[in-house]
Amino acid sequence: MAELRLEKLAKRYGDTVAVAGIDLSVREGEFMTLLGPSGCGKTTTLGLIAGFFPPSAGSIFIAGKPVVDLPPFRRDIGVVFQDYALFPHLTAAENVAFGLRMRKAPASEMAARVREALDLVQLGHLGERRPLELSGGQRQRVALARALVIRPTVLLLDEPLSNLDLKLREEMRVEIAGLQRRLGITTVFVTHDQGEALVMSDRIAVMNAGRIEQVGTPSDIYERPATRFVAEFIGRMNFFADAGRTVAIRPERACLSMQAPADGFSRRGTVKQVLYLGGALEYRLELGDGERAVVEVPNDGAAPRYAEGAAVWFSAARESCYEIPARRP
Amino acid sequence: MSPWSALRAVVIAIYVFMLGPIVITAAVSFNQSNRSQFPPRGFSLQWWQRALSAEWLEPLVFSLKLALLAALVSTLLALPLAFALARHRFPGREAVAALTLGPLMLPALVTGVGLLQLFQYVGAREYIGFTALLVGHVVICLPFAVRTIAVSLQTLPPNLELAAASLGASRAAALWHVVLPLIKTGIVAGAVFAFVHSFTDVNLSLFLVRPGEQPITVKILGFLEYGFAPTLAAVSVITLLLPLLLVAIVERLSGLGDFIYASRGRG
Numbered sequence: 123m124a125e126l127r128l129e130k131l132a133k134r135y136g137d138t139v140a141v142a143g144i145d146l147s148v149r150e151g152e153f154m155t156l157l158g159p160s161g162c163g164k165t166t167t168l169g170l171i172a173g174f175f176p177p178s179a180g181s182i183f184i185a186g187k188p189v190v191d192l193p194p195f196r197r198d199i200g201v202v203f204q205d206y207a208l209f210p211h212l213t214a215a216e217n218v219a220f221g222l223r224m225r226k227a228p229a230s231e232m233a234a235r236v237r238e239a240l241d242l243v244q245l246g247h248l249g250e251r252r253p254l255e256l257s258g259g260q261r262q263r264v265a266l267a268r269a270l271v272i273r274p275t276v277l278l279l280d281e282p283l284s285n286l287d288l289k290l291r292e293e294m295r296v297e298i299a300g301l302q303r304r305l306g307i308t309t310v311f312v313t314h315d316q317g318e319a320l321v322m323s324d325r326i327a328v329m330n331a332g333r334i335e336q337v338g339t340p341s342d343i344y345e346r347p348a349t350r351f352v353a354e355f356i357g358r359m360n361f362f363a364d365a366g367r368t369v370a371i372r373p374e375r376a377c378l379s380m381q382a383p384a385d386g387f388s389r390r391g392t393v394k395q396v397l398y399l400g401g402a403l404e405y406r407l408e409l410g411d412g413e414r415a416v417v418e419v420p421n422d423g424a425a426p427r428y429a430e431g432a433a434v435w436f437s438a439a440r441e442s443c444y445e446i447p448a449r450r451p
Numbered sequence: 452m453s454p455w456s457a458l459r460a461v462v463i464a465i466y467v468f469m470l471g472p473i474v475i476t477a478a479v480s481f482n483q484s485n486r487s488q489f490p491p492r493g494f495s496l497q498w499w500q501r502a503l504s505a506e507w508l509e510p511l512v513f514s515l516k517l518a519l520l521a522a523l524v525s526t527l528l529a530l531p532l533a534f535a536l537a538r539h540r541f542p543g544r545e546a547v548a549a550l551t552l553g554p555l556m557l558p559a560l561v562t563g564v565g566l567l568q569l570f571q572y573v574g575a576r577e578y579i580g581f582t583a584l585l586v587g588h589v590v591i592c593l594p595f596a597v598r599t600i601a602v603s604l605q606t607l608p609p610n611l612e613l614a615a616a617s618l619g620a621s622r623a624a625a626l627w628h629v630v631l632p633l634i635k636t637g638i639v640a641g642a643v644f645a646f647v648h649s650f651t652d653v654n655l656s657l658f659l660v661r662p663g664e665q666p667i668t669v670k671i672l673g674f675l676e677y678g679f680a681p682t683l684a685a686v687s688v689i690t691l692l693l694p695l696l697l698v699a700i701v702e703r704l705s706g707l708g709d710f711i712y713a714s715r716g717r718g
Contacts, residue, residue: 174613193616193621200617200618203610207610221619278617
């Protein structure tokens with residue numbers, strides 16, 4: 123059963139449409155990511171689910187119950203904010219205890235659950251610190267513990283990793299996703315970072331201009347994009363006009379060769395630029411008719427290298443070519 | 452002369468002009484004769500004895516009572532006003548802001564004359580004295596309290612209240628457990644500003660006093676008409692020290708210094 127369901131959910135500010143009537147079902151225990159560029163409506167959608175502002179139209183169901191008319195404090199949600207929104211006058215442990223205090227949990231149970239939650243995010247030893255005495259990563263963990271300790275039906279994460287530096291961000295991706303699976307908590311995660319979305323999600327809803335372009339598993343989204351927008355937004359993509367169709371090929375699925383390939387998709391071209399990426403080489407090609415293409419070749423020592431100016435064949439196997447539907451289905 | 456020594460000279464000059472009169476006043480209060488001589492001739496506490504007599508203590512206590520009440524009332528009024536002005540857009544917001552902060556631009560004297568006429572016009576003449584003074588002081592102290600509270604509200608990250616709501620706090624609970632503790636120092640600072648402003652006001656008070664109900668500032672002004680005596684010097688020192696003492700105590704208790712939101716993690 124869907125733990126969270128959005129039906130024709132819309133939010134307009136005057137003439138501006140932030141969310142244009144979306145439908146979405148999140149299953150129990152599922153990690154659903156709302157992915158899209160800034161201004162696509164993903165954060166607004168999260169705010170609507172949390173109840174921070176009312177929708178212009180549509181319904182929201184949490185565990186089967188309609189919640190549109192409920193204030194945030196009756197929706198049984200946990201939220202982790204981009205800036206963590208920790209209470210600066212309370213210690214880490216008091217921050218975590220806040221939700222339990224509001225629920226009037228008995229003191230003994232409260233202490234045990236706060237300790238458990240802090241241990242869960244490996245901050246058991248820092249409970250007495252104030253937010254300002256914690257590093258960015260530690261604040262993030264406190265925010266996570268604070269949202270989890272109340273055992274919400276739905277956990278909402280609003281770009282929680284975007285304020286961390288790269289290394290920490292990559293660690294926290296794995297850690298949050300692992301925690302989410304261990305606890306089996308239904309989660310909606312908002313991000314503009316496709317890497318985050320691909321690594322962490324069970325399913326991804328790609329949003330654009332207030333609409334959902336596609337919902338699917340990370341491999342669905344990456345390998346079978348439903349629209350040109352999805353194909354371009356996630357990863358990189360070469361597009362070719364081919365007999366009235368649009369053919370899309372990922373740079374890492376294409377090959378370069380000196381001889382014309384026997385079958386599959388191919389084009390003649392010239393190497394314009396070679397970028398050395400360490401783990402891979404990126405060739406930028408100019409094909410006939412002003413078309414351009416990018417090919418990424420793993421730097422495995424086996425692949426031949428081509429110099430700038432070399433005449434080459436660009437090719438891809440049939441199964442690596444994907445046809446973009448002309449219009450949205 | 453290097454720019455730094457020039458700057459140093461300017462700073463010293465400023466301090467001399469600021470502190471000089473105070474030092475002189477304090478010294479004069481210990482004169483032996485009835486002359487306001489500086490440096491003082493001889494040493495005596497007779498002027499201090501007079502300053503601490505009922506004639507001066509009465510208006511002093513009156514001023515303290517007035518300033519405390521004015522600070523209390525204007526802070527209580529300022530809280531909802533600051534919330535409304537800092538957080539909400541509503542019709543007439545500009546008008547409320549102008550009315551609240553207006554007395555800041557207006558000479559207190561004008562406010563005083565206006566209030567006097569108003570009290571007479573509505574037939575509330577018998578309220579001239581403490582009640583009229585309280586009303587007037589609240590009017591001129593309100594802008595200080597509203598400003599400081601609004602500033603501390605504006606420095607709160609907006610997500611804190613949403614976070615509280617997501618954790619199960621009703622609006623009232625979020626206000627009580629999150630917002631108020633965080634703007635506490637702003638509220639205290641506003642109250643202190645209001646107190647000092649009320650305690651030191653003379654312009655407005657001049658118009659609203661009646662015999663037996665006058666603040667110390669008005670009493671001092673009245674006494675000056677008969678010339679300056681060392682008694683006045685002693686009274687002035689007392690009037691100067693009282694607000695200073697209050698600010699020092701509040702500073703100790705609430706950390707007025709880090710009034711700006713959680714600058715030292717104290718919140």
